Amino acid sequence: MKIAVASGKGGTGKTTISTNLALYVAGQGYDTVYFDCDVEEPNGHLFLRPVITKKEASSIPVPVIDESKCCACGECVRFCEYKALVRLGKIVMVFPELCHGCGGCTIGCPNHAIQEQEREIGIIEAGQSGKVGFVHGRMNIGEAMSPPLIRDVLQQIPNKEVNIIDAPPGTSCPVIASIRDTDFVVLVTEPTPFGLNDLGLALDMIRELGIPHGVVVNRAEDGNRDAESFCEKRQVEILAQIADDRRIAECYSKGELILIGVPGVQKRFEELWQAIRKRLMA
Ligand code: SF4
Numbered sequence: 001m002k003i004a005v006a007s008g009k010g011g012t013g014k015t016t017i018s019t020n021l022a023l024y025v026a027g028q029g030y031d032t033v034y035f036d037c038d039v040e041e042p043n044g045h046l047f048l049r050p051v052i053t054k055k056e057a058s059s060i061p062v063p064v065i066d067e068s069k070c071c072a073c074g075e076c077v078r079f080c081e082y083k084a085l086v087r088l089g090k091i092v093m094v095f096p097e098l099c100h101g102c103g104g105c106t107i108g109c110p111n112h113a114i115q116e117q118e119r120e121i122g123i124i125e126a127g128q129s130g131k132v133g134f135v136h137g138r139m140n141i142g143e144a145m146s147p148p149l150i151r152d153v154l155q156q157i158p159n160k161e162v163n164i165i166d167a168p169p170g171t172s173c174p175v176i177a178s179i180r181d182t183d184f185v186v187l188v189t190e191p192t193p194f195g196l197n198d199l200g201l202a203l204d205m206i207r208e209l210g211i212p213h214g215v216v217v218n219r220a221e222d223g224n225r226d227a228e229s230f231c232e233k234r235q236v237e238i239l240a241q242i243a244d245d246r247r248i249a250e251c252y253s254k255g256e257l258i259l260i261g262v263p264g265v266q267k268r269f270e271e272l273w274q275a276i277r278k279r280l281m282a
């Protein structure tokens with residue numbers, strides 16, 4: 001099964017939940033792999049501290065135009081949705097940084113004037129952290145095209161029982177590339193007005209995609225029922241709540257897993273895992 005952990009905004013504790021959930025599930029005897037798809041800023045490795053055994057480049061095919069064959073018909077420019085091709089008089093210019101590597105311009109060129117050249121956008125590293133398998137992508141500095149790298153990370157999914165995907169924050173293309181083929185999405189939020197506003201946007205996106213989902217309230221405060229009221233109103237289940245606890249923040253700042261460092265947290269991950277299983281088996 002593929003379980004994604006996402007959040008409407010950054011800083012809600014998505015990586016804390018996903019790394020510790022992976023550790024908890026692996027501890028229950030399941031073959032488990034953690035995938036860090038937050039390729040612009042991967043930080044799951046800081047907590048899982050994997051031994052990396054495999055490293056490979058991720059690249060996309062970008063067009064190269066043979067001017068001797070190009071008649072400047074503009075067909076490729078019209079096709080490219082991403083404005084990666086521009087016609088200037090009798091010349092077509094390529095802006096590789098804007099190209100998504102879809103290959104459409106190459107197929108559509110009537111004069112076969114386009115060839116493709118691989119352009120490296122990042123690397124994929126894989127390894128092992130105790131019982132947890134580990135894969136992450138790191139985008140090259142200055143690169144803006146994360147969905148192709150995310151797809152390459154997810155293509156590393158082996159035939160394991162549980163695959164936990166740490167999605168990038170937000171609600172745009174990189175998140176959709178990370179969660180679209182998953183069986184369940186855990187949405188992490190915090191009970192603040194900003195947190196709940198962004199949870200609402202993430203819920204809209206997930207409901208559009210039709211993926212089963214539930215919420216984890218992180219940094220839950222005693223006496224604050226804002227998250228419960230919000231989730232009741234939006235008819236979404238709260239799978240687990242993690243208390244706002246200074247020991248968790250200390251653990252995080254030291255790059256430690258809270259499942260190991262904070263007594264009592266184990267129970268919360270047990271609740272979360274049981275709630276996910278119940279939903280997936282319903
Ligand atoms: S489609 Fe082919 S021939 Fe037409 S402008 Fe583009 S590269 Fe040139």
Ligand code: SF4
Pocket residue numbers: 061062063079080081082083084085098099100101102103104105106
């Ligand atoms: S490969 Fe796709 S995205 Fe890239 S320039 Fe051609 S049409 Fe545009």
